[in-house]
Amino acid sequence: xxxxxxxxxxxxxxxxxxxxxxxxxxxxxxxxxxxxxxxxxxxxxxxxxxxxxxxxxxxxxxxxxxxxxxxxxxxxxxxxxxxxxxxxxxxxxxxxxxxxxxxxxxxxxxxxxxxxxxxxxxxxxxxxxxxxxxxxxxxxxxxxxxxxxxxxxxxxxxxxxxxxxxxxxxxxxxxxxxxxxxxxxxxxxxxxxxxxxxxxxxxxxxxxxxxxxxxxxxxxxxxxxxxxxxxxxxxxxxxxxxxxxxxxxxxxxxxxxxxxxxxxxxxxxxxxxxxxxxxxxxxxxxxxxxxxx
Numbered sequence: 001x002x003x004x005x006x007x008x009x010x011x012x013x014x015x016x017x018x019x020x021x022x023x024x025x026x027x028x029x030x031x032x033x034x035x036x037x038x039x040x041x042x043x044x045x046x047x048x049x050x051x052x053x054x055x056x057x058x059x060x061x062x063x064x065x066x067x068x069x070x071x072x073x074x075x076x077x078x079x080x081x082x083x084x085x086x087x088x089x090x091x092x093x094x095x096x097x098x099x100x101x102x103x104x105x106x107x108x109x110x111x112x113x114x115x116x117x118x119x120x121x122x123x124x125x126x127x128x129x130x131x132x133x134x135x136x137x138x139x140x141x142x143x144x145x146x147x148x149x150x151x152x153x154x155x156x157x158x159x160x161x162x163x164x165x166x167x168x169x170x171x172x173x174x175x176x177x178x179x180x181x182x183x184x185x186x187x188x189x190x191x192x193x194x195x196x197x198x199x200x201x202x203x204x205x206x207x208x209x210x211x212x213x214x215x216x217x218x219x220x221x222x223x224x225x226x227x228x229x230x231x232x233x234x235x236x237x238x239x240x241x242x243x244x245x246x247x248x249x250x251x252x253x254x255x256x257x258x259x260x261x262x263x264x265x266x267x268x269x270x271x272x273x274x275x276x277x278x279x280x281x282x283x284x285x286x287x288x289x290x291x292x293x
Contacts, residue, residue: 007107009035015043025149027157029114030164032149034058036104045095049087051109054167056142057083060103067095069129075197075210077132082139086130086171093129106146110164118165123172128216133193137170185229186222190215194226198238202245203265205238242266243279250288257284 009022018039025032031051036059043062047053062079070092077083079097087093089112115124141163148156174189186194194211206214211234212222227233232240242264249260261272276284 007031007033007109009033009107012047012107013043013045013105016041023149025152025156027160029111030145030157030160031109032145032160033107034104034146034149035107036102038102040099040101040103042096042098045093045097047087047093049089049091049093049109052089052112052115052168053087053107053109054138054142055085055105055107056139056146057081058104058106058146060100062097062099062103064099065095065097067093067131069093069131072216073213074131075206075214077197078200079132082134083132084130084135084138084142085132086127086138088124088127088129091129093131106142106149108142108145108164110167114161115164115168119168119172124168126175127168127171128175130189130193133189133196135170135174135192138167141167141170186215186225191226191229198241202238202242203263205265208234238265239275243275246272246276246284247280247287250284251291260284 007024009020013035015037016039017037019037021034021036023034040060045067057079059081061081064078065076067074067076071094076095076097079085079099085093112124144163145160148160174192175187185191193214197206197211197214208219208223211226212219215222217225223234226237230237246260246264246266249255249263250257253260255263257272258269261269264272266272266275273283276282276287280287282290
């Protein structure tokens, strides 16, 4: 088990590889590690976060895998460059992933007492682990910390501490402090996480149990809250997004209707044509012809 203040990539993210480059700096309340591997095979993850910690994927993509947080399986989301993992203090992440042969990531661990003083423990207590999400503000803060690690100077500690505070301000906002979610609905952050999973797996969408498990609620509560937030049941939402993606493919690609049908998760080309006509009043190919005429 690896404590994040003494981060060891060989234990936290174990993998067979050809080369490994590991850079790190510890500024006292914030530590940052950049790890780059080539010749990557399957990576095994075991991180026990006694500190608050973030990880951002800098290079390479993890396309398949499994994730477990606190012993509970959560839906796996492909992790592309920019994808972020957040672990609040005293949480645990296990799993495995496979993807590109070259990959690098930044791992940042932050002293909980520092964040409690800066933001307040009441706000931080609401934060939950999140595996594989995207947010421009979080990504920008982590990239600035990476830049300080690569080119430190005497005032890097000030920059790094300020970015750490910004990270948690944004995490608190994403978890529902600020604009209120619809009464009884999902928080903006939880809704964003679920929608991201659906978008990544539109051809083979996650089950209701997987989506509920991703944000740690019951199946019944998730169904009700998702519908409150979006106005649609999860099944209806997926069906709508499949058609919207199909429209985009018809407009911007030369794929056949059959290719688009299977890419977007329809059981057959006839099912696609029926659903498309029902929604738009015309068949897919006629829609494309009219759009381009």
